[in-house]
Each structure stands twice: as C-alpha cells, then as structure tokens.
Amino acid sequence: MKPSEKNPKMNPEFFKNLPSEIIIEILSRLPIRSIAICKCVCKSSQYLLQTREFVDSHLSKSVPGLVTCYEFYEYKVFEFGDELDLKGEYKPVTELDCENSISPSVIKGSVNGLLLLHPDVSKYHDLFISNPINRDYIDIQNKGMHNHHYFDGLVSYGFGVSEVSGEYKVVRIVQKCVRHSSTNEVRRITKSICHVYTLGTRKWRKIEPCGLMGNKDYSIGAFLNGSLHWFVEDFKGSYSILCFDLEEETFSTFSLPSLLTDRETGLQVLVALGDYLCISDSAYQEEVAFWLMKEYGDESSWTKEFVIRKSPDFVCAYGQYAELVIPIKVFENGDVLVTWQDLKMFYYSNETKTTKRMDAFGRFDGLTPMYAMPFTPSFLSLEKSFPAEDVTSFSSFDYPF
C-alpha cells in the first residue's frame, strides 16, 4: 500500500480549504521574511497578503524592532522579540540604500512601519514618507508650502496617526528667531509656525495658534496615544513638554519632574518608550536616569524608573561623559537597549547592572553617524492607503548588495 492510500491526509489541500481569516490569523504571525516567501507561493497568496485585512492583522501583532541608519543612507530593519541574542549577529529583514533615490536622510519619525525621512542636505524643503518593507516612498516636499522666509529658524518634526480617524499626519514647527550676531546662538523666538500634512491630501495646512517649542533645533516628536510630544527648554532654564493632539490638532503642555529643573541643559531627550513617555537624562556624572510618566497625562506620575551606570565606553573623543543616551527598548527582564550619541549602541543588563557595547545590529565604528529608532514593521501600502499620492518604488538599484 502506498503511503498516500494508507493516510488520505498525507497531502492536505488545506491552504485552499481554510477560510481566509484563518490563513490571515496564521500568516500574520510570521516574520517579515516568511511572509514575503508566502507571497511568492501563488497568486492567491500574493493577493491575500496585500489585503487590508492581512495588513491590519499583521500590524496588530507586529512588535517593535529597530531601524538603523548608517551614514544617512544605509537603512536596515531588524526584527526581534522580547529577548536579544547578544552574541549573535542579527540579519536585517530588509536593507535600503537611499543615496541614489531620495538622497542621504535623517529619520524624523516612525509609526506603524512608516518612516518620515528628511534629507540632511536641505534644511526645510524635502520630506519623504517611506515603507522600507514595501520598498517605496512618497515625496511630500513643499506641496503648497512657501519656505523661503523660514531660513535660519529652528525646525522640529513629528509623525503620527490620529486616534479616532486614523489619519497619518506629519507636523512641522518652524520658529523664527533672533540669533547672537557673533556666536549665532539663539537669543529669543519671534514667531512659531506650525504646519500639518495629512497623508493623502497633498497639502500642508497652517495650524493656529502654535505652541512654543523653546530653543531646541531639530527636535523629533515622541508619538504616543494619538499625540506628538516635544521636550521644551525655554531660555530661562525651565522645562516642559509640548503636546499636539493629532485628532483635534490642538496644543497643550505637560509639566516635568521637579528634579529635572536644575540640571544641565541639552542632555535630556523625550521619547516614547513602550507605552510611556520617557525622559532620558544624561546630565549626571556617572549614570543616566530614565523618567517615565506612569499615568499618561498625569503630571504627578513622573517616576525615576531606572538608572543605568555609564559605561567607560561612553567617553567620547573629548574625554567627557556628558553625552546623550537614548533608550530604544526595555525588555521584560528590565534590560535596556540604548544608543549613545548617535554613534554606538549599548545594552544594559538588569541582572549584572552593567552596560556593554552592542554589535548585534552591525559594528559601528563610533565615528560615523549611526541612527537607531524603534520600528514596528508593517505591510501598510502607501498606494492603497493614500491613493492621491504619487508612490515611487526604490529600484533594485537601491539594494546595497
């Protein structure tokens, strides 16, 4: 007897027989690479994996990994779960080289698998939204914007999605300022102007009134709970958080933990860390303190959640400890992945209380700019989600290998 006769189930045709919602349920748990392999299996699987149902189901299960950007043009996306293999070397799920297409860029925001990219060569004009997994992008530069009079101002960005309507919005705040004639230091802000670009509308809208951003340049908004948040330092040494509700398009302000107020300025960063707003304060000599707003919107809930000792490797070329440490991810066991000064990555072990250099996502030489940001990969289609926009694919020319 042939095996197939003995067991009629030897060759089940169950992909075709399973309802598509179950197929989606299974495939949406696969790593990005395996999903791409399934796309190559047959036409109906390719179709299924491009449906809104699949994209949404996958996104709802997608966990934050990492996007790194080396020398402003080499982008790599990494997937990992709640444990990192510190000794191993992670293979990126995808790589992009954007030097020939959108020119070397800085990441100004990341939400639901989309990146806001800003070419560093031009200060104000160019902005791109890209899905590195789908390998395409939209150019949202300058649509209906007149930028000439913003030259020499301070510019902050944010990118997020509104909570109810689910609209993806890019926020740009430009502050006109008066600078010191010889040092070029900003003395005061004369005007603060906010524009919002809702993806799919092809235009920038002015939002009034605009909140004050303080004296920070190139600040990136932390996206959490449908709002963007920026760390604000005024010119008198006091701090607050400026919050922009992406649904209502209104500004509000949070106050900060009182302990922060007498610290050296310029060494604090605001990020969204998991479900919390987090301020990383590197102004201490020996350690970096991470403050979390435990109850979102409750200013009294700021808690100094953990402190990591500075590694001897944190010493920069000038022999100083005082450099920016930005948390990327806190693991369940309390370990923390951080970047240091946009040059290296470190891993803090909660068990040994030590901070070690981390090369699993590539060996960074500590001299070339390297940027890393939490990134939740998705198959969100720019073309289907924003049909009014012109979507361009990164050509196969943009493969780095």
Add this chain to the structure above:
Amino acid sequence: MAAETGTPTTLTLKSNDDELFSVAESAAILSVTIRNMVEDGCAGGVIPLDNVDGKTLASVITYMNGISAIPADEEKKKSYRDKFLSDKDFETLADMVLAANYLNMSCLMDAVSAKIAQVMEKKSVGWVRRKFGIENDYTPEEEAAVKEEHKWTFEGVETDDDN
C-alpha cells in the same frame, strides 16, 4: 449553568464521526461556541460538533482539561500550551486550528497559529507549496518577477529539494 458546587456538571460532546466524549462543563466552556449553547440551554443532551473529527476533538479535550486545571498563572498556562503543541505534526496542527476556530477558543487559536507560523519560519517557497497543497499558478516569468521583487527574503532560507 449549574450553580451548585461540589458536583461538577458533565457535558457530552459528539464529533462528526459519531464519537462521544464526556467533559467537565467548566473545562468545555473554554469554547465560546459551547458556552453559548450551555447558556442558551441547548446543552441538555449531546452537543453535536459537526466540524470536528474524533481524533481532533480528543486532542482539544485533553487541552481543555489540562489548561483549566492550571490556576490563573499566565506563565504556567503558556508553558502548558507550548508542551501540548510541541509533539504535534503539521497536519494535526492544521486540524486543530480549524477546530479552534469552529469552537471559538481564542487561546488555542492563538497558540496553534503561532506554532504553525513557527514551523513555517525559514521554510522555502517549495516547502510551503507542498505542505499547504498549493499549486503554483505563476507563469515562469511572473514567478521570476515576484521572486526578484522579494529577493532580499531568500537569504538564510532552507534550500529546496524540488524547486
């Protein structure tokens, strides 16, 4: 639902190949489908489960009994689920995902889907076609194009023996 304590209510489930199974109501109502029947008072006699065969139902009941014996400790439940699924082959997992869907058992559905996804990791296009019984309906040109588009995915994938 039986309110008295001490005498656990037992339900009788019938598979589509007419096997009968006794199971404690407290375990069986992990299935929302069965719970609804119990709440609607339709569970007096035998509960027919037309979409589940006896072999699969036996396995699901083992799971129901096992998981409901564990107190509210998510970690222990998770390790039970992992152990329960560890020796199941691909075909059994496929039957179980259908049963979990029909019985509306989200915890089993999640666990089996995740397990199938785990088995599929790093597998080749040919493997997926074989295991899922999928016919390749791409023309050679279309297949070359879609593979070119996703060429970044093929690094580190198990090599195909027939493809």
